[in-house]
Amino acid sequence: MSQSLANRGAGRPKSNQLQGEELREHVIGAASLVYSEHGYRDTSVAKIIESAGISRPLFYRLFKSCYEVIDIIVERANNALIDTTKQILATNTSLxxxxxxxxxxxFEWCRNYGPVVGPIYREISDKESPAYHHRHRLVASMIEQVNQMLFEHNQPELPVVFLDGLICVIEHIGSNTFxxxxxxxxxVEQNRAIVKRIVLASLVFDDKSGVVPAISLGNIQG
Structure with missing residues (x-):
């Protein structure tokens, strides 16, 4: 969530003392709190300006719409996850x-972004929510990274629907954990192990024997 003045606790400057980018970040932080509680469909300019302590005309000088400010919140959260996955890919050669x-x-991303994770996950199938569009971009990026790594190691690419299904498992259990x-x-640790059990067993499934290999907790936590 945005580390703006909107959620720094007691003693923060009033909105009428803020200017420029600091004011804009203040409103984004306030909108993050509203979005976390109400989700996209029930978040409104009225609720955001009340939380931020600003006027409606000032809001519209900073943002075109409620959609725009929520789009920024979701984009920042998803970009953080994309950047992390890129770093992981760069330092790991094994799928x-x-x-x-x-x-x-x-799981760490869910922990860091806290309440905003809930509405982002709930809205990944809502075409009117920014979360829907950013989720498609996020998943496309992850799938591309995985298949690129497989290609570079002369391994067959995995079907998009298969990888998307595994990502759905991670999203569902991860978000509901936080x-x-x-x-x-x-x-948290139990749920993390469950996710790894499902996903890793799916990736190493031996369709010739028809047996899913056992995965110890140590291997799951690897």
Missing amino acids: ISMVSKGIDAY WPEEQPETI
Whole structure:
């Protein structure tokens, strides 16, 4: 979530003391709080300006619409995840290692972005929400990175629908681990292990024997 003045706690400057980019970040932070609580469809300019303590004319001098400010919030969150996956790809040559670390990164992303993760996940199928469009960009980037790595190691590419399905598993369990509130650490680790169990077992499934190989907790956490 935006580390703006809108969510820094007591003693922050009032909105009428802010100018320029600082004021814009203040409104984005306030909008993050509103979006986290209400989601895209129930977030309004009225709620944002009340949270930010600014006038409607000032809001429209900073942003064209409610959609624009939510789009910024979701884009920043997703860009952080994309950047992390690129770093993981650059430092891992094994698909299994990359996916395992990618799952760790997703859980950490959910932890860092807290309440905003909930509406982003709930709206990935809502074509009117910015989360829908950014999710497609995020998934396309991840799938491209995975298949590029496989190509470079002379391994066959994986079908898009297969990889998308695995990403859905990660999103569903990961987001529900941290929203509407963060679960105890024992549950976080259990859910992380469950995700790795499902995803890694799918990737190394031996269709000749028809047996899904056992994955120890140590391997799952690798």
